[in-house]
Amino acid sequence: MNLTTEDKRLLEELCQQHKVSFDKVVKLLDTVREYEFKERRTGVYDALREILSSKTGETQ
Template sequence: MNLSNDDARMLEELCQQHSVSPDKVLKLLDAVRDYEFKDRRTGVYDALREILKSQPERPA
């Protein structure tokens, strides 16, 4: 997902305030966007659940 600099900064600030991983939020938004224009959204909740269950990526 391509965010403007202002949006990326705001996302970082909000995620810090709420102890949430910005990467995980971006993955959730991407998943919702993938299902947005489908006739049937079967599987969207499973996809979101898997993202929420996943461990945060650790920097190399």
């Protein structure tokens, strides 16, 4: 995902305010974008669930 410098700064700030991992949010957004234009989105929920349950990129 291509975020502008300002978008990235705002997203990082929001993640810090809400104690959410910036890395996980970016991975979630990338995954949704990856499945966005597929004819069948089979597996998107499993992919999102896997990201949410992973220990990497925990709260900063």
